[in-house]
Amino acid sequence: xxxxxxxxAATALIAPAAHAQESVNVGxxxxxxxxxxxxxxxxxxxxxxxxxxxxxxxxxxxxxxxVRADSTCIDSAAATAAAERLITADNVxxxxxxxxxxxxxxxxxxxxxxxxxxxxxxxxxxxxxxxIDDDGYFFRTAPSDARQGEVLAEVVxxxxxxxxxxxxxxxxxxxGLAESFTASxxxxxxxxxxxxxxxxxxxxxxxxxxxxxxxxxxxxMVFGYVDQGGRGIVQSSLDxxxxxxxxxxxxxxxxxxxxxxxxxxxxxxxxxxxxxxxxGTEAFYEIAEGAGFDGTTSFxxxxxxxxxxxxxxxxxxxxxxxxxxxDHILTxxxxxxxxILPGELARGIEILLEGGEVNYIGATDVELxxxxxxxxNYRVYEIQNGSFETVEFR
Amino acid sequence: xxxxLNAFVLLANFVIVPATAYGAQLALxxxxxxxxxxxxxxxxxxxxxxxxxxxxxxxxxxWLLQAWGVSIAPLPTALLALPIGILGACxxxxxxxxxxxxxxRRQRSAPVVFVMVSVGVMFIYxxxxxxxxxxxxxxxxxxxxxxxxxxxxxxxxxxxxxxxLRTSQVITVVVMVIVTAAVxxxxxxxxxxxxxxxxxxxxxxxxxxxxxxxxxxRITWLLAAALATIAGxxxxxxxxxxxxxxxxxxxxxxxxxxxxxxxxxxxxxxGGFIIAFAETAxxxxxxGFLGYVLPEGWVPPGLVQLLSTDYxxxxxxxxxxxxxxxxxxxxxxxxxx
Numbered sequence: 001x002x003x004x005x006x007x008x009a010a011t012a013l014i015a016p017a018a019h020a021q022e023s024v025n026v027g028x029x030x031x032x033x034x035x036x037x038x039x040x041x042x043x044x045x046x047x048x049x050x051x052x053x054x055x056x057x058x059x060x061x062x063x064x065x066x067v068r069a070d071s072t073c074i075d076s077a078a079a080t081a082a083a084e085r086l087i088t089a090d091n092v093x094x095x096x097x098x099x100x101x102x103x104x105x106x107x108x109x110x111x112x113x114x115x116x117x118x119x120x121x122x123x124x125x126x127x128x129x130x131x132i133d134d135d136g137y138f139f140r141t142a143p144s145d146a147r148q149g150e151v152l153a154e155v156v157x158x159x160x161x162x163x164x165x166x167x168x169x170x171x172x173x174x175x176g177l178a179e180s181f182t183a184s185x186x187x188x189x190x191x192x193x194x195x196x197x198x199x200x201x202x203x204x205x206x207x208x209x210x211x212x213x214x215x216x217x218x219x220x221m222v223f224g225y226v227d228q229g230g231r232g233i234v235q236s237s238l239d240x241x242x243x244x245x246x247x248x249x250x251x252x253x254x255x256x257x258x259x260x261x262x263x264x265x266x267x268x269x270x271x272x273x274x275x276x277x278x279x280g281t282e283a284f285y286e287i288a289e290g291a292g293f294d295g296t297t298s299f300x301x302x303x304x305x306x307x308x309x310x311x312x313x314x315x316x317x318x319x320x321x322x323x324x325x326x327d328h329i330l331t332x333x334x335x336x337x338x339x340i341l342p343g344e345l346a347r348g349i350e351i352l353l354e355g356g357e358v359n360y361i362g363a364t365d366v367e368l369x370x371x372x373x374x375x376x377n378y379r380v381y382e383i384q385n386g387s388f389e390t391v392e393f394r
Numbered sequence: 395x396x397x398x399l400n401a402f403v404l405l406a407n408f409v410i411v412p413a414t415a416y417g418a419q420l421a422l423x424x425x426x427x428x429x430x431x432x433x434x435x436x437x438x439x440x441x442x443x444x445x446x447x448x449x450x451x452x453x454x455x456x457w458l459l460q461a462w463g464v465s466i467a468p469l470p471t472a473l474l475a476l477p478i479g480i481l482g483a484c485x486x487x488x489x490x491x492x493x494x495x496x497x498x499r500r501q502r503s504a505p506v507v508f509v510m511v512s513v514g515v516m517f518i519y520x521x522x523x524x525x526x527x528x529x530x531x532x533x534x535x536x537x538x539x540x541x542x543x544x545x546x547x548x549x550x551x552x553x554x555x556x557x558x559l560r561t562s563q564v565i566t567v568v569v570m571v572i573v574t575a576a577v578x579x580x581x582x583x584x585x586x587x588x589x590x591x592x593x594x595x596x597x598x599x600x601x602x603x604x605x606x607x608x609x610x611x612r613i614t615w616l617l618a619a620a621l622a623t624i625a626g627x628x629x630x631x632x633x634x635x636x637x638x639x640x641x642x643x644x645x646x647x648x649x650x651x652x653x654x655x656x657x658x659x660x661x662x663x664x665g666g667f668i669i670a671f672a673e674t675a676x677x678x679x680x681x682g683f684l685g686y687v688l689p690e691g692w693v694p695p696g697l698v699q700l701l702s703t704d705y706x707x708x709x710x711x712x713x714x715x716x717x718x719x720x721x722x723x724x725x726x727x728x729x730x731x
Contacts, residue, residue, distance in 0.1 A: 170704070194679075194697065197704055203629065203639035204416065207677045208703045210408035214679030215697060227531065232634075240407055241544025241556045260533060 023063045024320040026051060026310060027086035029097035029107070030303075031073030036099060043122060043303035044068060045293040046284075047096045050307035050345060052291075054315075057346035059353060062320060064311065071098040076106035083111040093320040094118040094310045096303065101126030108138050118325045120309055122302035127176050130371060139309070139329055141302040141366055143274070143376025145173065148249060149180025151272050151378045151394050152221070156247055157188045159270070161219050164190065165212045165243075167233055168223035169251070170197040177223040177249050193217040200228035205236045213242035221247045226254035235261055244268050258386055269383040270391075276365045276377035277393055284342035284363035301342075301363030302374075308345055308362055309333055315352040333368040335359045396553065401686035403555040407544070413674040414667075415563040415632055418570035421666025422625035423647035425577065425659055426618040428728075432594040432657035433614040434495070436508035441622055442644030443519035444483055446637045448623025449630045450527040452479025456534055468538030468561065472631050480623045486522075487619035488612065490515055499611075516641075523637045532635040534627075535562055562632040573624055574663060577617070581659065586613055594657070642707075646673070649710040653717045655724025664725060669710045677703045 028047050030040040044066075051064040067090045069082040079098060086092045095117060098104040104124040112119045113135050120139045121129075127146035132138060156164060166181065168174030174197065182192050194215035198208050212220060220243040224230025230252050237243040238261065248271030258265060284304055288295025295301065310325060312332040317324035332348075337357030340348040348358045360366055367375040381388045423445065430438040455475040465471055498511055540546075541564055544556030581587040586609075593600040593610045601607060626640060633639070646669050654665025679699035684692075701709065717724060 196702065199704075201636065201638050201642075203633035203636065203643065204412075206408070206412040206416075207674055207706055210412075210674070211677060211679045211697070211699055211703050213408065214682045214699070216682065231531075239540075239560065240412075240558055242408075 021062050023065050024314075025065050025067050025086075025090045025092045026307075027069060027083070027090065027092035027095035027097070028066050028307075029069040029071045029079070029083055029086060029095055030099045031103075032068070032070045034071075034073040034075070036073050039298045039300070040099065042288075042293050042295070042297045042300045043099070045291065046288060046295060046300040046304040047122075047307035049287065049291050050304050050311055053308075053343070053345045054311040054349060057349055059346060059349045060311075060315060062314075064314075066307075067092060069097075071100070071103045071107070073100040073103060076103050079103035080106050080110045083107045087111060087115050087117055092117065093314070093322060094120070094325050096120055096122065096306045096310065099123045099299070101129060105129060105132060108132055108134055113137050116322050116326075118310065118313075118322060118329065120306035120329070122306045123299040126172075127180060130373060134371070136372070137326055139306075139368060139372035141305040141309070141362075141364060141374050142299065143374045145176045146180035147374075147376040148272060148274075148378060149177050149182075150184040151376070151380075152177075152181050152247060152249060153184035153188055153190070154394065155270060155272065155380055156185065156219070156221075157190055162190050163193055163217050164219045164221050164247070165193050165215045165217035166195040166221040166223065167198050167208065167212055168195070169225055169229055170199055173251065174223045178221075181221060181223070198224065198229040198233055200225060202229060202232065205229065205232040206240065209233060209236040209240060209242050213237075213240070219243065219245045219247065221249075222252055223249045225251045226257045231257050231260060234265075238264050247271065250274060253381070253388065258383065258388075263386060265383045266385060267382070271381050271383075271388075272378040272394075273381070274376065275379035275393070278361065278363075278365040278377070280341045280361050280363050280365060287343045295363075304342060305360070305362040305364055305366050308340075308342070308360060309366070311345060312340070312348050312352060312358060312360055315349040316358075318353070330368055330372060332358055332360050333366050397686040400553055400555045401683050403547075403551075403553055403557050404683055404686070407555065407557045409671075409674050409678050411557070411559065411563060413671045415566045416674070417667035417670030418566045419625050419629045419632065419666075420643075420646055420650045420670055421663045422570055422573065422621055422628070423643065424650040424654065424662035424666050425574065426621035426625070427647055427651045428654075428656055428659060428662040429614055429621070430618050431651070433590055433610060434508070436505045436512065437648070437656075438618070439509065439512045439644065440490075440516040440519050441618070442640045442642075442647065443516050443523060443637075444487060444619055444622040445626030445629070445643075446523045446640035447486055447519055447526070448479045448483030448619065449626035449635055449640070450479075450523050450637070451482030452476055452623065452627050453527060453532055453534055453630070453635060455479065456536075460536070465537070467536075469565070470535055470537040470561070470631055472534050472536075472627055473565070476624065476627050479627055480620045483619040483623040484616050486519070487615040491611065491615050520637070520641065527637070529637055532630075534635060535631055537561065560632070562628075566628045566632055569624065569628060573621070577621070577659065580617075590614060645707065646670075646710045649714045652728075653713055653724055655726035655728030657728040658724065658726040661724055661726035661728055668725075669713065672713055673706050673709045676700045676709045677706050 048066045069086050071079040101124040104121050123142050125142050125145050127144050130144050166178050168178040222230050246269045250273045253273045284301050285295045313325045313328040316328040337359040340358050340360045342363050369375045378394050380391045427441050452475040455478040456471050459471050541559040544558045548556045589605045650665035650669045651662050654661025679697040681698045
């Protein structure tokens, strides 16, 4: 961190003398205090690493100068004030952030869209952000929770199944998944016979299972947690013979369910978890290590990608103009073009400045769909012989 | 005919068998609550956590037995560890009485003070249990898990619907019957039991007749702790052990005790089964059942579910409120709370 700051300061001092470059501020608004304060330092370091890479290349006729602000993750008023400061006082060209969905929605609505500033969130996953009225200024490198529902619907229908029952853990995560799955499953001609919530931490789930079984469906979608009610539901279903085919969302993947239930699960479970077999992830871990921080912590790769997208969009538009950044993010994120991995930003900038096209792959296999959010890559697995066997990537 | 058999098996598998096991666990818990209430005259909120503590001690001993390689397969090791769990809970209950409740008894505090004290004790037990064994989910159902499984039942009978009977469910009901019979025999036939009933009926008269109140109190705590541990271990065996669920089960246990008539041992048993069957029967979706029973074309398209399973706990409270309004003494004429 110190090295990056020093380097930034040094280049900032030397550069204007050499090229008379302008210095452009970019905001990084993350919850440096609050519930996710343990992972945000690495997220910020990852974002700064991407800007640093661009500065070091010397190809842009400007210096990108990251400015940090605290979103607190939970306090919308504080986050809005911090974002106001970034935009009015620091005059940032774009913002990496925010992190948690609640404060992100607040900033998009109150500050970013009214002022016309691009935000690229690395970690806000709420489905509500998909439909937010953002004039195209909001992007995210994390997939919406709704995406997993679609992937699961594809997985289920591809197996020729047209009727399921759903049980979900009674919170925003479970409900969001249940809703998005139901929507895309019905779009594909499927029928959800029953949707029932379950509470976590109960001792007994036989009543829930009995009701689900009575729906007549043969397959059960379990959108819960592996160490909580989800496992109780599966155990009770197997014991009473109510279901012997299950589909798990990401919260259900964990060795503990195999340890607890054992061989009975073999061949009965298909599930999805976020993941890709992308070479960019390893490349990112290496440059992160070189820069002196741990890139494997949650959302650090997404943060690098968010900053890289802003950098490439500046290069593609040839200016740090806020609207120009907005208009170029999707073109650098998606096909067609030369594929760019972490650590190759200089090459990407060079191609763009020569008028070519790039397709930024980055650390998380970035592909922005719909209103500018990560398509999301999921690993589909089956439980076979007491372990999770990868079937495919979607 | 086959249709009716299928309908019955379906109902048995999803309503009758689970509700019977659950009812037996509630009944044992409610029996302990009712004993404390009738002798010591307060509603003991710490009962659920006494269950958790006793079970935690039993689980520690189960692990020790497993490490030694001792087992009574096909029965679960938990049965072997049960007496140790009971000893642990008894020591805890007597210790608490000595340190806490005796003070208030000497002060002749009002019952509501005792209730509040028991809430405090509940939180301490809560912490003690977590300290002892942690908050994680533990499974203790080793040995043979099933008497017969759904697949075996289908193969044997050729019916479309299957029925599973778990060892833990059978053990629960058998143990519950034995324990209840023993408690009733103790209360009705032994000298100590009679002195407890006398003390419960009229404290001053009992003292005049030469009954030692300290002894009665001690025995009541021992009985309640033993009942709590048995109920707790059976519940843990049938479901799984997690300290938090014992805190939750306290509410249906109280409902069972009050519905049956608090202070009435027989009422506690009846209340346990009433609450358990009501919770399960009101939240069950009857479409599959009606599909077998009704003629073709009469089967309703919906799930025929009275209440969503989300409202499972609400059912016991609706019954509780109705009973308190209509017959405040409970079904078997207990004391009015």
